[in-house]
Amino acid sequence: MRQAIERNTSSERTANAQEGSVKRPYVELVSRAQVSFLIPLNDADPGALEIYREANNHYRTVPWPAPFDKTTHRLRLGDARDLSWIPDSSVHLVVTSPPYWTLKEYVRDNQSQLGDIADYEQFLVELDKVWRHCARVLVPGGRICCVVGDICVSRKRGGRHHVMPLHADIQVRSRKLGLDCLTPILWQKITNGATEAEGNGAGFYGKPYQPGSIVKNDTEFILLLRKGGEYRSAEPVQKVLSMLTKDEMQGWLRSGWADLPGASTTKSKHPAPYPIELAERLIKLFSFAGDTILDPFLGTGSTTAAAIRTGRNSIGIEIEPSYLEVARQKISALSRVKRMAGATSCEVICG
Numbered sequence: 001m002r003q004a005i006e007r008n009t010s011s012e013r014t015a016n017a018q019e020g021s022v023k024r025p026y027v028e029l030v031s032r033a034q035v036s037f038l039i040p041l042n043d044a045d046p047g048a049l050e051i052y053r054e055a056n057n058h059y060r061t062v063p064w065p066a067p068f069d070k071t072t073h074r075l076r077l078g079d080a081r082d083l084s085w086i087p088d089s090s091v092h093l094v095v096t097s098p099p100y101w102t103l104k105e106y107v108r109d110n111q112s113q114l115g116d117i118a119d120y121e122q123f124l125v126e127l128d129k130v131w132r133h134c135a136r137v138l139v140p141g142g143r144i145c146c147v148v149g150d151i152c153v154s155r156k157r158g159g160r161h162h163v164m165p166l167h168a169d170i171q172v173r174s175r176k177l178g179l180d181c182l183t184p185i186l187w188q189k190i191t192n193g194a195t196e197a198e199g200n201g202a203g204f205y206g207k208p209y210q211p212g213s214i215v216k217n218d219t220e221f222i223l224l225l226r227k228g229g230e231y232r233s234a235e236p237v238q239k240v241l242s243m244l245t246k247d248e249m250q251g252w253l254r255s256g257w258a259d260l261p262g263a264s265t266t267k268s269k270h271p272a273p274y275p276i277e278l279a280e281r282l283i284k285l286f287s288f289a290g291d292t293i294l295d296p297f298l299g300t301g302s303t304t305a306a307a308i309r310t311g312r313n314s315i316g317i318e319i320e321p322s323y324l325e326v327a328r329q330k331i332s333a334l335s336r337v338k339r340m341a342g343a344t345s346c347e348v349i350c351g
Contacts, residue, residue: 080296083133092291140229241289279306301327311343
């Protein structure tokens with residue numbers, strides 16, 4: 001990565017640290033605005049984080065240095081259960097939301113939809129194929145961010161109301177695949193979406209005098225799964241470009257998020273979208289600038305849009321052609337937007 005710093009200023013040198021005559025290695029980073037920063041190679045050096053923060057503040061308003069100024073985004077029609085075409089250890093982060101088992105109607109005439117599998121246990125078996133591929137393509141220490149809600153089964157189906165604990169089942173089965181489960185984030189959505197499988201009739205929540213009333217299912221889980229291996233490190237320039245603000249760290253590194261509304265199903269032309277801002281947070285939290293983000297259930301392209309906005313590369317797979325076309329149009333339009341800061345250009349590859 002160091003060779004890519006602008007103006008060939010990436011050769012290691014020595015600079016006086018703040019104390020005495022101790023020599024410490026650094027790289028010089030020069031922006032297009034001709035502002036120069038001496039970035040310590042070791043962020044444990046005295047004053048290093050202050051220098052990182054100063055450089056980060058600068059690069060929030062100007063183009064990033066090469067190669068981080070350009071990103072590539074691949075959109076592909078395909079089945080998330082077969083990612084054999086993606087090389088091992090080539091993805092740094094997975095951000096996705098699997099289809100809701102029988103809760104949402106995606107496309108009537110597409111029988112290959114995962115969410116339309118009638119048997120819940122078989123649905124989980126098919127999901128395992130996706131997580132197995134994700135674990136394979138992730139770099140050591142890479143993570144999966146899986147946005148998922150539990151499934152409420154209505155009284156109309158079996159005569160009683162009950163919940164299929166999808167989030168817990170995914171966690172348990174992921175452990176068997178060798179993934180580590182980390183503390184999940186609870187996302188309390190502001191939405192009026194369906195909360196029961198196969199319909200949500202009037203009076204679903206019960207009458208005000210009934211002890212059998214049902215608690216509204218308006219919370220989703222952001223499962224955090226980690227592939228084994230050493231924790232990832234980055235080059236100094238990546239650290240500079242990837243830093244979070246103090247407010248972002250305080251607001252996002254919590255186990256509960258209640259400030260993000262659900263995305264509109266009408267505007268997105270998809271029955272179960274999640275907001276771009278949600279994907280953007282997860283990408284900023286768990287990846288570095290220039291990383292590659294994978295979404296095997298792309299839908300209408302929220303994850304890819306977030307990758308463009310955060311200066312990451314991406315791969316998106318979608319099984320339904322109509323959704324992929326919506327994503328293609330959205331991403332193509334976004335790629336043409338002139339950006340004055342961050343990654344200022346991107347390439348979109350379809351197929």
